[in-house]
Structures are given as structure tokens and as C-alpha cells.
Amino acid sequence: MPVRRNKRFHAEVATSSLSDIMFFLLLFFLIISTLANPNVIKMTLPKSKTNEKTNKQLITISVTEEKRFYVDKEEVGFEDLETKLLSKMDVDKNSTVVIRIPFNMQVQDLVDVLQIGVKNKLKFVIATSPK
Template sequence: MAIRKNRRFHPEIPTSSLSDIMFFLFLFFLIISTLANPNVIKLTLPKAQTNETTNKDHISISVTEDKKYYLNKEEVPFDQLEQALYDKTTAANDKTVVVRVPADNKVQDLVDLMQMGVKLKLNFVIATSK
């Protein structure tokens, strides 16, 4: 009497470590994507024929469409903006400030910022896109 044993091969793919690998890849791409674009304040800048680049170590003021003011990516209320700007320019010993105002905003918003620059004797540069 010949008894046959069932020796069929059932291939299996071990997937226990796959979730760990996917988690580490997700973290890696998440960290790299935040480092790739440090300017996270999205603005539609006014257009210009020519552009000049500035050095990376500058002080920037950004104004959003809903009139939130950011000084080097830190939100600052408008009434405290002049003092914060004075503190940053004296600490950095840099008199050049890049102003990023959306193309849709009123001219008065830009004029208010320029008046602060005149009081503090700063050089303002308006950021544009090509």
C-alpha cells in the first residue's frame, strides 16, 4: 500500500516588513518635501519684465490676501510689525527688506509698509515674478 504525501509547494511572500519600509519612505519624502521649498507662504506676485536676484540672507515681509503679515515666515500683527522689523534689522545688521505683496492687494497696503521703511531708513525691494 503506497501512501502518498501531499508535497505541493505553496509559495508565500513575507510582507511583515513591508509596512515598516513604507512608513520610513513616507517619512523620508515628507521631510525632504518640506526642506525643498522653504517659502511656504503662497502668493501670486506681480509680474515684471526683468528680475534680479538677492542674496538668501535677507529679511522678508509677506502680506497675504486676507491681510496677514509675516516677517520671515512668522506671523506678526500689523500694529507690532514696525517694532519687530526694527528688531530684526538691527539684529541682522541688514538694511535691505524684500516685500512680497500679492498682485491683487490694494496699493495702500504696499504704501503702509513703505512708510515703515522710510521711518526706519530701510531699503525696500518689491518681489516680483517673471
């Protein structure tokens, strides 16, 4: 009587290395997403129902509640804001200026900054957070 051996092939997928790879990918994307945020100055922005994302070249003006002005993370006085902004615009002719101002600031503070753009014919956008 011949002995029959089980010669079937059982397909297996080794998943032990996949969990390690997924962990490293998750860690990588978490670190990169925190570094990709260009706005270091934290503030509460005004709320808006429609929020549009832009992929254009941007120059950021941030105004804090203490009325400190920052052009791309570099602090400048209000008197020097126009010259600093124009020097940045000379490098990038097609740049859009994004104004980040806290929601509880006075309208006059926003208008003072917007007058610089109107005077020099610059493209200004006000940053908001989704509602």
C-alpha cells in the same frame, strides 16, 4: 598546426552602478531644492519683465490677501510689524527687506508697509515673478 587564440583585450565600461548613482543624485537635488525655498506662504506675485536675484541677507515681509502680515514666516499684527522688523534689523545691520504682496492687493496696503521702511531708513525691495 598551432591553434590561435583570440588574445585581444576588449574595453568595457560598467554602467550598471552609474544609473543607481544618477538616480540618487536626482532624488537628493529634488529634495534639497524643495527645502531650500524660504517662502512657505504661497501667493501670486506681481509680474515684472526684469527680475534680479539677490544673494544678500534678507528679511521677508509677506502680506496675504486677508491682510495677514508675516515677518520671516512668523505672523504679526500690523501694529507690531515695525517693532518686529526693527528687532530683526538689529541683528543684521545690512539686511534688505523683501516685501511679498499679492498682485491684486490695493496700492495703499503696499504703501503702508513701505512707510515703515521710509520712516526707519531701511532698504526695501518688492518681490515679483517673471513675466
